[in-house]
Amino acid sequence: MKYASQSVAKPYFAFAMILFVGQIVFGLILGTQYIIGDFMFPEIPFNVARMVHTNLLIVWLLFGFMGATYFLLPEETQCELHSPLLAKILFWVFAAAGTLTIIGYLAVPYATLAELTGNKYFPTMGREFLEQPTITKIGLALVFIGFLFNVIMTVLKGRKTVVSMVLTTGLIGLAAFWMFAFYNPASLVMDKYFWWWVVHLWVEGVWELILGAILAFILIRTTGVDREVVEKWLYLIIAMALISGILGTGHHFFFIGAPEYWLWIGSIFSAIEPLPFFMMMVFAFSMLKQRRRDHPNKAAVTWAVGCTIMAFLGAGVWGFLHTLAPVNYYTHGTQLTAAHGHLAFYGAYVMIVLAIISYAWPILHGRQANSLQSQRLEIASCWTMSISMLLITLLLTAAGVVQIWLQRIPDDAGALGFMATQDAITVIYWMRLAAGVSFGIGVFMYLASFVVAARTSEPTEPLLAEGAMS
Amino acid sequence: MNAPERINLPLSEAVTEEEIPGDLAMWFFIFAELAVFALLLGGMAFARGTWPEMFSAGVATLHPEAGLINTLALLTGSYAVARGVAAVRERRLEKLPVWFFWGALSGVFYVVVKSVEYVQLFNAGYNLRTNTFYFFYFFTTFFHLMHVVLGMVILLVVARRWQRQVYQTAETRRMAADSAASYWHMVDLVWLMLFPLLYILP
Numbered sequence: 001m002k003y004a005s006q007s008v009a010k011p012y013f014a015f016a017m018i019l020f021v022g023q024i025v026f027g028l029i030l031g032t033q034y035i036i037g038d039f040m041f042p043e044i045p046f047n048v049a050r051m052v053h054t055n056l057l058i059v060w061l062l063f064g065f066m067g068a069t070y071f072l073l074p075e076e077t078q079c080e081l082h083s084p085l086l087a088k089i090l091f092w093v094f095a096a097a098g099t100l101t102i103i104g105y106l107a108v109p110y111a112t113l114a115e116l117t118g119n120k121y122f123p124t125m126g127r128e129f130l131e132q133p134t135i136t137k138i139g140l141a142l143v144f145i146g147f148l149f150n151v152i153m154t155v156l157k158g159r160k161t162v163v164s165m166v167l168t169t170g171l172i173g174l175a176a177f178w179m180f181a182f183y184n185p186a187s188l189v190m191d192k193y194f195w196w197w198v199v200h201l202w203v204e205g206v207w208e209l210i211l212g213a214i215l216a217f218i219l220i221r222t223t224g225v226d227r228e229v230v231e232k233w234l235y236l237i238i239a240m241a242l243i244s245g246i247l248g249t250g251h252h253f254f255f256i257g258a259p260e261y262w263l264w265i266g267s268i269f270s271a272i273e274p275l276p277f278f279m280m281m282v283f284a285f286s287m288l289k290q291r292r293r294d295h296p297n298k299a300a301v302t303w304a305v306g307c308t309i310m311a312f313l314g315a316g317v318w319g320f321l322h323t324l325a326p327v328n329y330y331t332h333g334t335q336l337t338a339a340h341g342h343l344a345f346y347g348a349y350v351m352i353v354l355a356i357i358s359y360a361w362p363i364l365h366g367r368q369a370n371s372l373q374s375q376r377l378e379i380a381s382c383w384t385m386s387i388s389m390l391l392i393t394l395l396l397t398a399a400g401v402v403q404i405w406l407q408r409i410p411d412d413a414g415a416l417g418f419m420a421t422q423d424a425i426t427v428i429y430w431m432r433l434a435a436g437v438s439f440g441i442g443v444f445m446y447l448a449s450f451v452v453a454a455r456t457s458e459p460t461e462p463l464l465a466e467g468a469m470s
Numbered sequence: 471m472n473a474p475e476r477i478n479l480p481l482s483e484a485v486t487e488e489e490i491p492g493d494l495a496m497w498f499f500i501f502a503e504l505a506v507f508a509l510l511l512g513g514m515a516f517a518r519g520t521w522p523e524m525f526s527a528g529v530a531t532l533h534p535e536a537g538l539i540n541t542l543a544l545l546t547g548s549y550a551v552a553r554g555v556a557a558v559r560e561r562r563l564e565k566l567p568v569w570f571f572w573g574a575l576s577g578v579f580y581v582v583v584k585s586v587e588y589v590q591l592f593n594a595g596y597n598l599r600t601n602t603f604y605f606f607y608f609f610t611t612f613f614h615l616m617h618v619v620l621g622m623v624i625l626l627v628v629a630r631r632w633q634r635q636v637y638q639t640a641e642t643r644r645m646a647a648d649s650a651a652s653y654w655h656m657v658d659l660v661w662l663m664l665f666p667l668l669y670i671l672p
Contacts, residue, residue, distance in 0.1 A: 264517075
């Protein structure tokens with residue numbers, strides 16, 4: 001570790017992993033509830049489990065992004081963080097707010113939580129993914145602003161690189177679009193319209209900048225390829241991501257009451273959305289091909305390269321499958337959407353956070369890479385998680401196809417009802433649950449690899465060679 | 471034809487036949503952009519086939535003269551940009567910023583003419599929501615307009631960096647000049663498709 005303040009990333013990474021485990025546990029509960037509807041009812045109803053599963057995902061990824069930022073910013077700017085103390089305070093505020101919110105979800109009925117937190121004075125609750133009590137949303141906004149202040153002050157005083165600029169732009173966008181979580185107009189059309197400004201413009205807009213920056217950082221460090229080459233790719237990738245992603249928001253405006261022209265804009269621009277992901281994949285492989293040294297941390301490279309492949313499949317290919325308006329007319333909100341959601345989030349964001357943790361954690365503990373034994377386990381965990389997630393995706397796709405076939409394509413009289421259709425896909429749900437368990441095993445292996453790393457200290461070169469890396 | 475002249479060029483600034491002009495990454499970007507426009511044009515062709523009368527009526531309200539003027543403006547711009555690249559090959563390096571500047575200026579002219587057209591159509595009561603024809607007209611041409619602006623920015627940035635001698639080697643100079651010129655020609659090419667399809671085809 002070159003800069004002392006990088007160590008503030010540690011609690012962020014550790015807490016992210018705790019929440020990740022929580023997310024998977026609730027994923028397994030949900031997977032079971034798809035088969036046995038009253039599993040754990042009334043303690044954990046389906047809607048609560050789903051809320052916890054999705055909210056935990058977003059929050060742990062945010063912890064991961066923040067940790068990644070605190071880790072890579074000092075190296076990019078070549079100076080210490082503006083305020084490590086602020087970073088530590090914000091960690092505790094964010095962790096406390098997140099934990100209390102999850103406890104609130106689980107301890108009391110949602111309506112009671114809304115009442116307790118005074119939702120009626122400033123109503124923002126009750127919307128998918130934005131279920132957090134208003135007070136939590138305000139807390140999050142304050143955390144983002146404090147975090148941004150710390151980031152911008154650090155960037156301003158240090159060396160300006162394309163990586164840090166792209167990352168900062170992404171983080172500013174993240175904070176800016178969060179503000180739409182507070183806009184809750186009475187018109188349902190307007191509500192949904194701007195709801196997507198948070199949900200879509202995060203994951204298919206500004207988060208892609210964060211992803212691109214972290215990926216570029218890892219590739220610069222592990223391949224030793226010239227910054228100039230990496231930066232050029234990064235510029236083009238984010239330009240494509242923004243051109244396709246911003247107007248691609250239109251694919252959410254098809255059938256919600258927005259003007260008809262969104263059918264065209266949404267279809268055309270989201271058809272381009274796979275391109276930046278494809279370019280990311282080409283970028284990663286061409287950097288590997290041009291590499292000037294072999295970094296001892298093979299596990300981190302595996303995660304980073306794997307991330308680009310899975311993101312292309314999940315966000316790119318599976319997104320395209322159902323993005324054209326005439327197709328989406330039938331597939332809207334079926335298990336096909338769930339298939340896309342799972343692989344896209346895993347490929348693009350889960351894997352990049354796991355990659356940066358994999359790269360940073362050994363360095364934060366004074367070594368360039370973990371022991372070979374630990375890395376082998378970690379790479380095995382990458383394959384286990386990735387194959388399991390691919391299986392989940394394929395099975396949900398199959399479920400989606402059956403659902404569309406029985407429930408959506410026939411005329412009103414011939415169509416099967418929602419619950420009857422669900423019964424018809426129970427066998428697929430069982431297989432999906434098995435794949436989910438296997439994913440959980442992959443997570444366990446990933447975490448175990450860090451325990452193995454702490455116990456086996458044969459590792460690679462110490463961190464002295466770092467001067468050559470900047 | 472005076473093709474043999476090329477043999478006399480100093481090797482350092484010459485380009486071999488096998489290489490693509492400019493940066494591979496820029497070509498990725500150009501193909502991505504062309505893919506977007508291809509989809510837009512494809513959508514437009516489909517819509518035209520579905521609602522031919524709406525399209526005929528819409529085309530009649532446009533001003534083909536303005537479209538023609540803009541076509542000439544962009545072609546002139548492309549000529550200037552190509553002269554800039556040719557000047558580099560002939561080792562008259564100081565000429566490039568001037569030619570690129572003229573290229574960008576043609577873009578300014580284009581933007582002004584296009585804006586006047588938009589204002590006229592808005593005043594006549596047409597907008598993005600009037601019908602599918604006007605959606606395609608306004609959206610596609612505005613999206614293209616944004617590319618003209620981006621093309622101008624790229625030309626001016628390269629010209630400025632050229633003057634400040636950021637590009638030190640023959641290789642980086644050729645890359646920068648060819649990449650910027652390729653992007654500009656792409657913008658021009660797209661307009662050459664849009665103009666007849668939107669303004670001329672009855």
